Amino acid sequence: MNRSLVILLGALALCAALLGGSYAVSRRVCQSCMSKSVSDLDWLRQEFHLSDAEMVHIQKLHEGYLPKCADMCAKIAAKKSELETALTSTTNVNPEARQKLAELAALRAQCQAQMLQHFTEVSQTMPPEQGRRYLAEMQRLTLGLHEQTESSMSGSAGHEHHH
Amino acid sequence: MGGGTNPAAREPMNKENINPDDARLGALLREASRTAGPELPPRFQEGVWRRIEEAAAPVKAPGGIAWLDALAALVLRPRLALATAAVLMVAGAMLGVRDGNQMAHQDAQARYLAAVAPNSLH
Numbered sequence: 009m010n011r012s013l014v015i016l017l018g019a020l021a022l023c024a025a026l027l028g029g030s031y032a033v034s035r036r037v038c039q040s041c042m043s044k045s046v047s048d049l050d051w052l053r054q055e056f057h058l059s060d061a062e063m064v065h066i067q068k069l070h071e072g073y074l075p076k077c078a079d080m081c082a083k084i085a086a087k088k089s090e091l092e093t094a095l096t097s098t099t100n101v102n103p104e105a106r107q108k109l110a111e112l113a114a115l116r117a118q119c120q121a122q123m124l125q126h127f128t129e130v131s132q133t134m135p136p137e138q139g140r141r142y143l144a145e146m147q148r149l150t151l152g153l154h155e156q157t158e159s160s161m162s163g164s165a166g167h168e169h170h171h
Numbered sequence: 172m173g174g175g176t177n178p179a180a181r182e183p184m185n186k187e188n189i190n191p192d193d194a195r196l197g198a199l200l201r202e203a204s205r206t207a208g209p210e211l212p213p214r215f216q217e218g219v220w221r222r223i224e225e226a227a228a229p230v231k232a233p234g235g236i237a238w239l240d241a242l243a244a245l246v247l248r249p250r251l252a253l254a255t256a257a258v259l260m261v262a263g264a265m266l267g268v269r270d271g272n273q274m275a276h277q278d279a280q281a282r283y284l285a286a287v288a289p290n291s292l293h
Binding site: 035043050073126 | 236239240242243246247252255256259260261262263264265266267268270271272274275276278279280282283284286287288289
């Protein structure tokens with residue numbers, strides 16, 4: 009092979025290795041340094057530019073909300089377990105399973121309502137513009153996932169509902 | 172070292188193009204170096220043949236691999252190579268820091284979401 013071509017290809021490979029190596033190393037270092045502050049609320053402070061006083065208030069709300077959230081999660085998990093038991097004992101969706109499904113849906117709705125209430129309270133501790141943005145973002149992140157699933161189910165080809 | 176002349180330099184580059192003038196010129200040069208002696212510069216005969224070859228050599232096509240050689244020569248310049256390496260490393264580091272920040276931000280968001288809305292994740 010031509011010597012010049014070998015030199016150029018080698019130089020290109022070296023350039024790619026230098027660029028890729030420095031990119032990978034700096035990304036890793038930056039990510040690990042940033043992740044060292046491991047508070048759940050760090051994202052709020054960064055994203056919504058909150059003051060220390062606002063963060064103290066939010067911290068209180070957060071600590072008050074977490075036990076309620078954990079309690080609701082435990083209730084939902086227990087209800088799911090009951091539903092699974094009801095479904096495994098029969099090949100049909102029997103009245104008991106329907107009842108469990110309704111109870112599970114009610115619990116999930118209650119959990120979502122409690123969560124939205126918490127988001128509203130947190131948003132009220134922020135400056136108005138940031139509060140609106142926070143509320144919209146949290147609704148998009150928490151309720152949006154269900155909407156995406158529902159719209160993909162209803163809009164997907166080959167999965168048409170025939171009534 | 173023997174005789175101080177390069178046999179390759181005496182012969183024309185392309186043997187197919189040998190003409191009687193080459194032999195005559197060779198004889199003339201030998202004669203000149205014998206008679207002129209120390210007045211001629213060292214390796215005079217070799218120099219004459221080299222200049223003839225250079226003049227007779229075909230001009231390289233500009234669209235050929237000449238640009239490749241030029242580029243390779245450019246790449247091998249130490250200053251340029253060092254400068255390029257430095258620029259690439261700085262650019263890579265800047266891109267890495269930007270992406271690292273973005274990823275850390277996403278991690279933090281996921282951590283908050285996992286704390287306040289665990290049921291929305293699955």
